[in-house]
Amino acid sequence: xxxxxxxxxxxxxxxxxxxxxxxxxxxxxxxxxxxxxxxxxxxxxxxxxxxxxxxxxxxxxxxxxxxxxxxxxxxxxxxxxxxxxxxxxxxxxxxxxxxxxxxxxxxxxxxxxxxxxxxxxxxxxxxxxxxxxxxxxxxxxxxxxxxxxxxxxxxxxxxxxxxxxxxxxxxxxxxxxxxxxxxxxxxxxxxxxxxxxxxxxxxxxxxxxxxxxxxxxxxxxxxxxxxxxxxxxxxxxxxxxxxxxxxxxxxxxxxxxxxxxxxxxxxxxxxxxxxxxxxxxxxxxxxxxxxxxxxxxxxxxxxxxxxxxxxxxxxxxxxxxxxxxxxxxxxxxxxxxxxxxxxxxxxxxxxxxxxxxxxxxxxxxxxxxxxxxx
Amino acid sequence: xxxxxxxxxxxxxxxxxxxxxxxxxxxxxxxxxxxxxxxxxxxxxxxxxxxxxxxxxxxxxxxxxxxxxxxxxxx
Numbered sequence: 001x002x003x004x005x006x007x008x009x010x011x012x013x014x015x016x017x018x019x020x021x022x023x024x025x026x027x028x029x030x031x032x033x034x035x036x037x038x039x040x041x042x043x044x045x046x047x048x049x050x051x052x053x054x055x056x057x058x059x060x061x062x063x064x065x066x067x068x069x070x071x072x073x074x075x076x077x078x079x080x081x082x083x084x085x086x087x088x089x090x091x092x093x094x095x096x097x098x099x100x101x102x103x104x105x106x107x108x109x110x111x112x113x114x115x116x117x118x119x120x121x122x123x124x125x126x127x128x129x130x131x132x133x134x135x136x137x138x139x140x141x142x143x144x145x146x147x148x149x150x151x152x153x154x155x156x157x158x159x160x161x162x163x164x165x166x167x168x169x170x171x172x173x174x175x176x177x178x179x180x181x182x183x184x185x186x187x188x189x190x191x192x193x194x195x196x197x198x199x200x201x202x203x204x205x206x207x208x209x210x211x212x213x214x215x216x217x218x219x220x221x222x223x224x225x226x227x228x229x230x231x232x233x234x235x236x237x238x239x240x241x242x243x244x245x246x247x248x249x250x251x252x253x254x255x256x257x258x259x260x261x262x263x264x265x266x267x268x269x270x271x272x273x274x275x276x277x278x279x280x281x282x283x284x285x286x287x288x289x290x291x292x293x294x295x296x297x298x299x300x301x302x303x304x305x306x307x308x309x310x311x312x313x314x315x316x317x318x319x320x321x322x323x324x325x326x327x328x329x330x331x332x333x334x335x336x337x338x339x340x341x342x343x344x345x346x347x348x349x350x351x352x353x354x355x356x357x358x359x360x361x362x363x364x365x366x367x368x369x370x371x372x373x374x
Numbered sequence: 375x376x377x378x379x380x381x382x383x384x385x386x387x388x389x390x391x392x393x394x395x396x397x398x399x400x401x402x403x404x405x406x407x408x409x410x411x412x413x414x415x416x417x418x419x420x421x422x423x424x425x426x427x428x429x430x431x432x433x434x435x436x437x438x439x440x441x442x443x444x445x446x447x448x449x
Binding site: 027028029030047048049050052072073074076077080363 | 387388389390392393396415416419420423424427
């Protein structure tokens with residue numbers, strides 16, 4: 001019988017740049033749309049239904065000296081194929097829970113200490129590229145851009161003996177379902193949203209506006225809101241403890257936000273340029289940028305975290321170095337990658353207009369995030 | 375439509391709907407039609423791709439209150 005490999009174990013291999021041979025037995029279109037990404041991973045995609053008569057035809061395409069992981073959508077087919085490979089004399093594991101579980105796995109990584117002894121954590125959603133944050137200080141916690149796997153956050157805070165006091169979304173997300181409101185309801189924390197993104201929401205929220213300052217813990221870790229429109233009209237960044245810039249979907253490590261997911265690329269391209277080239281330029285170049293997404297595995301640091309100094313990004317990020325305004329507008333409004341799957345339904349869910357069940361939510365989020373332009 | 379055989383694969387998870395479909399289609403003649411019922415949502419893409427790779431023809435499929443129905447003509 002083949003062994004199960006957990007999403008956490010695969011995440012370790014991604015972080016450590018280990019080698020892995022991934023036999024993905026989903027159909028071709030699903031594989032081409034979205035797969036497990038690792039720097040030193042190799043891939044073979046053969047749908048499970050082409051292997052029902054046996055795995056002999058593909059044995060010579062699978063190197064004998066590499067660790068082998070079979071992957072499918074929900075696990076069932078990968079167990080079958082991994083067992084067949086074992087019977088044929090190959091050692092094989094299958095991905096426990098399949099891509100469904102991969103899409104939901106969150107790996108907490110400590111980014112650094114705060115001045116008063118508090119801590120900043122990044123939650124890496126490795127399969128989808130979403131990044132969430134928890135700021136902990138003196139028994140209190142704040143969460144930024146939480147995903148819908150809310151228990152991971154509430155359990156983590158409980159583990160750290162911290163009460164969740166504030167939950168923020170930097171903007172109305174279009175690529176994944178926010179867990180912010182649910183966490184706030186469960187813990188009694190305040191849920192903050194930029195009002196310009198929240199015009200159509202069906203629930204109560206606190207208005208997140210430029211200059212708002214929220215304190216966490218008795219020694220006052222400050223979370224300072226910086227209005228930074230462009231990805232959405234309400235997009236807001238945070239400066240935390242004068243050290244970190246949580247940039248939401250405005251600025252990434254190797255790319256910048258796209259302004260078109262609410263249908264207004266033309267209008268918002270100017271806002272995006274203003275935010276990146278003026279507002280961000282006025283901030284300290286020593287701030288460590290912590291974005292809400294990564295797009296490619298190369299953006300991960302050695303410990304699996306995703307961060308870079310603002311000054312370095314001004315020097316190296318292509319999207320911050322386009323002199324010509326027309327060229328910039330062209331980059332962010334033409335030849336954009338396809339829009340995220342179900343992004344309209346995801347926006348409506350985040351506004352509280354529709355309440356799909358968990359299985360439906362999962363299905364809506366399947367696939368990579370596509371919030372950036374490079 | 376003249377259906378030769380009906381396969382009930384409701385409640386079964388991937389890969390069983392396709393495993394059973396493959397068996398059932400082996401039991402009918404070329405040109406005959408197999409009707410498949412399943413509740414596994416992945417079946418839509420998988421059966422479409424499977425019929426393409428095996429030379430059978432997916433005549434149509436529909437969602438009947440959560441039960442996915444497929445009609446496949448053996449190639």
